[in-house]
Amino acid sequence: MSTYSSTDTSVVHPLTPLGWNHRVERAFDAVASASAHPLLPARVASSRRGGAVVRLPREAAADYSPAVTKAAQADPSTAPCSGDWVAVRRSGDVWLVEAVLERSGSLVRQGVAKDSHDQVLAANIDAVLICEAADQGPNVGRLERFLSLAWASGATPxxxxxxAEMAGDRLPEVLELVESVTMGADVYAVSAHTGLGLEELSARFLPGATWVLLGTSGAGKSSLVNAVAGRSLMDTGEIRQDRRGRHTTTHRQLLRLPGGALVLDIPGVRRIDVPGAEEGVDRAFADVAGLAEQCRFRDCRHDAEPGCAVNAAVDEGELDVRRLERWNRLRREAEWNRSRGDARLRTERRKQWKAAERQARENAWRKRGR
Ligand SMILES: Nc1nc2c(ncn2[C@@H]2O[C@H](COP(=O)(O)OP(=O)(O)OP(=O)(O)O)[C@@H](O)[C@H]2O)c(=O)[nH]1
Ligand SMILES: [Mg+2]
Ligand SMILES: [Zn+2]
Incomplete structure (x- = not known):
């Protein structure tokens, strides 16, 4: 049973300010019409193991239904996550998340745990704003990693x-370095302190679009959100001297900017492993991947094969050999993570198959016993 009819377009849906759209509406209607209970759509602001804070649009705490809990135990990446659209119902005094609606783009990093499950950082995002501080490098290897993740999400990086004000005269140099590794992604120099570049960047935050901020702790994500919003939506913090760093933002938040865009501010990430999707890496390294397509052999390893276009570009000084090495490393990592994921799937399937076998044997045994 759907409370909001999809055929009635005359009224603005109460969740429109939270990014509600036709795709989500269809996904919700499909779930709601198959449910025995009356359901409401809601968007997850933040989540933890046993429950989530959702917007209905008013904020409410919601527990997970047994089905959602069970699915999350089998595969943590299916658990409700910031940005998710969910179907909830009232059960006594509490809200229950009955289903997580199908996601569009989501930012996923490879889980570092042994079970190799992916970890969803943000769901249903349209764009990823990668934040890299001008005063600390910048670190091109880290940017390439973040970009690989962002491209793999399907959202626009x-x-x-x-x-930027801290780079002083070095800013053009810093930007040149950044732009040497950000193929296909627009770059903005901004300062939350001086206001530099904020207007240009803000113009990108279209109403109803969901952005996620990705960067290390202390990169200035929350400060940037506050500066764009023109008021303090998020706490910001001093950078600690110890390298491990304490996070100022400790849980994810779904915020609405004055212009109508939604921003997911998430705690800074230190370790970020690329998930098993080489496509993301190849988009981030479109220059190298494009060269690789011109190699004589389709399975060229770009070692010492004749007719290797990648090595030719390195020899001619057109491609930085360090970038080539980083591409190889990230591709190997993605390949490895994919194979780990495949192995896990195989193990799970074998378990399911064995359980089914056992069940069949028991059934047969019971029948014979009768
Ligand atoms: N000079 C200067 N400092 C800034 C700027 N933006 C942020 N900072 C400082 O950088 C520090 C970290 O900023 P935050 O916004 O808390 O960083 P964050 O990325 O949200 O960090 P986490 O929440 O830990 O992930 C604070 O001390 C800010 O004052 C800026 O534009 N210029
Ligand atoms: Mg923060
Ligand atoms: Zn080659």
């Missing part, structure tokens, strides 16, 4: 070089 945009790069913000934060704390």
């Amino acid at each position: 945009v790069v913000a070089v934060t704390k």
Whole structure:
């Protein structure tokens, strides 16, 4: 049973300010019409193991239904996550998340745990704002990793070089370095302190679109959100001297900017492993991947094969050999993570198959016993 009819277009849906759209509406209607209970759509602001904070649009705490809990135990990446659209119902005094609606783009990193499940950082995102501070490098290897993740999400990556005022005269140099590894992604130099570049970047935050901020702790993500919003939506913090760093933002938040865009501010990430999707890596390294397509052999390893276009570009000084090495490393990592994922799937399937076998044997045994 759907409370909001999809045929009535005259009224603005109460969740429109939270990014509600036709795709989500269809997904919700499909779930709601198959449910025995009356369901409401809601968007997850933040989540933890046993429950989530959802917007209905008013904020409410919601527990997970047994089905959602069971699915999350089998595969943690299916658990409700910031940005998710869910179907909820009232059960006594509490809200229950009955289903997680199908996601569009989601930002996923490879889980570092042994079970190799992916970890969803943000769901249903349209764009990823990668924040890299101008005063600390910038670190091109890290940018390439973030970009690989962002491209794999299906959302549009945009790069913000934060704390730009701190680079002083070096800013053009910093930007040149950043732009040497950000193929296909727009780059903005911004400063939350001086306001530099904020107007240009803000123009990208279209109403109803969902952005997620990705960067290390202390990169200035929350400061940037506050500066764009013109008021303090998020706490910000000093950078600690110890390298491990404490996070100022400790849980994910879904915020609405004055212009109508939604922003997921998430805690800074230190370790970020690319998930098993080489496509993301190849999009981030479109220049190298494009060269690789011109190699004489389709399975060229770009070692010492004749007719290797990648090595030719290195020899001619057109491709930085370090970038080539980083591409190889990320591809190997993605390949490895995919194979781990495949192995896990195989193990799970074998378990399911064995359980089914056992069940069949028991059934047969019972029948014979009768
Ligand atoms: N000079 C300068 N400092 C900035 C700027 N933006 C942020 N900072 C400082 O950088 C530090 C970290 O900023 P936050 O916004 O808390 O960083 P964050 O990325 O949200 O960090 P986590 O929440 O831990 O992930 C704070 O001390 C800010 O004052 C800027 O544009 N210029
Ligand atoms: Mg923060
Ligand atoms: Zn080659």
